[in-house]
Amino acid sequence: MIELYSWATPNGHKIHIMLEETGLPYTVHGVDIGRGDQFKPEFLAFSPNNKIPAIIDTDGPDGKPISIFESGAILIYLAEKTGKFLSKAPRGRYETLEWLMFQMGSIGPMLGQVHHFRGYAPEKIPYAIDRYTNEAKRLYGVLDRRLADRPFVAGDYSIADMAIFPWLRSWERQGVQFPDYPNTKRWFDQIAARPAVIKAVTVLSDVQRAEMDAQTKEMLFGATQYKKR
Numbered sequence: 001m002i003e004l005y006s007w008a009t010p011n012g013h014k015i016h017i018m019l020e021e022t023g024l025p026y027t028v029h030g031v032d033i034g035r036g037d038q039f040k041p042e043f044l045a046f047s048p049n050n051k052i053p054a055i056i057d058t059d060g061p062d063g064k065p066i067s068i069f070e071s072g073a074i075l076i077y078l079a080e081k082t083g084k085f086l087s088k089a090p091r092g093r094y095e096t097l098e099w100l101m102f103q104m105g106s107i108g109p110m111l112g113q114v115h116h117f118r119g120y121a122p123e124k125i126p127y128a129i130d131r132y133t134n135e136a137k138r139l140y141g142v143l144d145r146r147l148a149d150r151p152f153v154a155g156d157y158s159i160a161d162m163a164i165f166p167w168l169r170s171w172e173r174q175g176v177q178f179p180d181y182p183n184t185k186r187w188f189d190q191i192a193a194r195p196a197v198i199k200a201v202t203v204l205s206d207v208q209r210a211e212m213d214a215q216t217k218e219m220l221f222g223a224t225q226y227k228k229r
Helices: 010-022 071-082 089-121 128-149 160-167 180-192 197-202 216-221
Strands: 002-006 025-028 054-057 066-069
Touching: 010 071, 010 089, 010 160, 010 197, 025 066, 054 071, 054 160, 066 071, 066 128, 089 128, 089 160, 089 216, 128 180, 160 180, 180 197
Parallel strands: 002 025
Antiparallel strands: 002 054, 054 066
């Protein structure tokens, strides 16, 4: 059984999608990051970077429980556990992993910054908005060129697609126009229509707040996260 600790965010949805696609049994535990659940000692015990998602697999590789944090590592673990969505052939495996790292190192951090400065920063800073909006457009362009001659980023549908897709669900908040990236739009719509994905993006959505209040902004962007623990 996979004990999943998550929230309805792009990083959380990556793992929700993988679990639904593989059919692994899991129990979801909501970690309300807007109310500070990520700072509780019991969560930090297995997710020391105080970020979601994290998992505990009660049936680890040696038959004993294992905990894993960082969404990329979780995706690789679940792919290896199930033998799905990560090629066993070396060339295909590394192709998938390089695009997974593209998400972890570029898509996630840069689109996270554009979300922040366009939507959440208390002060509208033109330099920051322009910088990260332009970077978002550049990354969409990288993806669009990649998808010009293949259905998915690494050929077959894989954990790389699952990692990238949730971050593009908020394209309109990133200063991006999807019609400018037709290959990416085609890829996105194809993934969005998968039954497992349709189900996965509803996980914890019933408890996610539509708007950020002052307490949520403090927990996510304020001094609380920088306290010594």
